[in-house]
Structure formats: structure tokens, C-alpha cells
Amino acid sequence: MSETIAPLVLFDLDGTLLDSARDLHAAMDALLAAKSEPPVAFEEFRPVVSKGARAMLKQSFKQADEAARESLLPEFLAEYERRLAEHSRLFDGVADLLERIEALGPRWGIVTNKPYYLAEPLVRKLGWQSRSAILLGGDSLPRKKPEPDQLLHACAQLTVPPVRTVYVGDDERDVQAANAAGMRSVGALWGYRPLDDDPARWRADALIEAPLELIERGLLHGL
Known part of the structure; x- marks a missing residue:
């Protein structure tokens, strides 16, 4: 794996990877x-x-x-x-994105505010249990996003410094947590967002309209 590619990419779950x-x-x-x-x-x-x-x-x-x-x-x-996963589906482009990340070499994982007991069976139903390097839920630690604790814990568990990690999420709290953790923050604009919520105010390092932009725009590089 190139030294210029982030060794770890973390994702929010609902609204980022999964349309639930x-x-x-x-x-x-x-x-x-x-x-x-x-x-x-x-x-x-x-x-x-x-x-x-x-x-x-x-x-x-x-x-x-x-x-x-x-x-x-x-x-x-x-x-x-x-009703877990009866109608939930991956957002368009997510499956390709994860395959591309794996082909490039970085590990990827999931950090969500959804309780772990709900997130874990979803990950199994998606067949990701052996692909995702880590899964942290909103109840895995005392504090959850927008606090940086979950993200910092994921980095510590996987022995990757936050400065070499990318976090992708569709909510302002995701960006706040990533910024506080000292990692590259990427806002996913295809997720769930109230009409009065302006992503330009989130202070993300980047905003993307589609999953594959993460790679096509080189947002995994330079870390």
C-alpha cells in the first residue's frame, strides 16, 4: 500500500452506507x-x-x-x-466503493451512533462481518458522536493514528467528531438531511455527492 494512501477509512452507517x-x-x-x-x-x-x-x-x-x-x-x-433489514439497502455506489478501498489496500470500519445490538446483526446480514475491521455502536463507549471518543477508540484498536484516517458521514455530528479527533472529515451528501441543514457550514474537509467521489477526488491520498 502506498504511503500516501490513508491506511484506515471509517464510515457512519445509516444515511452513509445504508439506506435504512x-x-x-x-x-x-x-x-x-x-x-x-x-x-x-x-x-x-x-x-x-x-x-x-x-x-x-x-x-x-x-x-x-x-x-x-x-x-x-x-x-x-x-x-x-x-424489522431489521427488511427494506434496508446499500446506497448506490457503496458496494463498489468498499471493493475499491479493499483493492487499494486500506482497511475500513464502521462507527455509528446506532446501538451495537442493532448495528451488529445488520453488518452480519450485509456480509460485512469479516470485511469491516471494526464496528462501534453508540453504546460501545460512554460518549458518542459528536464527541470524538468512538473514532479515537477505533484508531487505537487498529493502531492507526487519527491523522492518517478518513471518516465519512452524512450528519454534522459526524464531521464534528472527525474534526475533534484530528482526522480527515468527509460529508456524504446523499444521506438524510433536513432542508434547513446547510452542509457548507459543517466545516468538513470535503463534501461528496456520490460514494465513489471519495476515491475519484483523491480524498484517501496525502495522509
């Missing part, structure tokens, strides 16, 4: 029905998926206060666990 919005939306609709609440439109729900389960509950249970929404969190996650 349909399964999450189905889980939320089931929960809403169980509580005699009207369904939430998919177009309204999808943009907040990368903000996490609490943001999805806030978007869907608009009349509930924070304490009431918090009490619904275990039920929502249980509904989602029952």
Missing part, C-alpha cells in the same frame, strides 16, 4: 398505530433519520413532551429490531 429509512419508518408507524396516533409521512420522517431515535420520535410524536417521548424509546427500538 424504510425500516425505521415502518417501525415508527407501528408504534404510532399502537398508541392510536396518526401515521407520519415518509417524506417528513426521512430527513431526521441520521439525527437518531430521539429525533425521529420528536418528529413523529409532535404533541408529546420530552419525558413521554423518552418513555417510548425502548418500544420504538423493539419495533425496529423486529
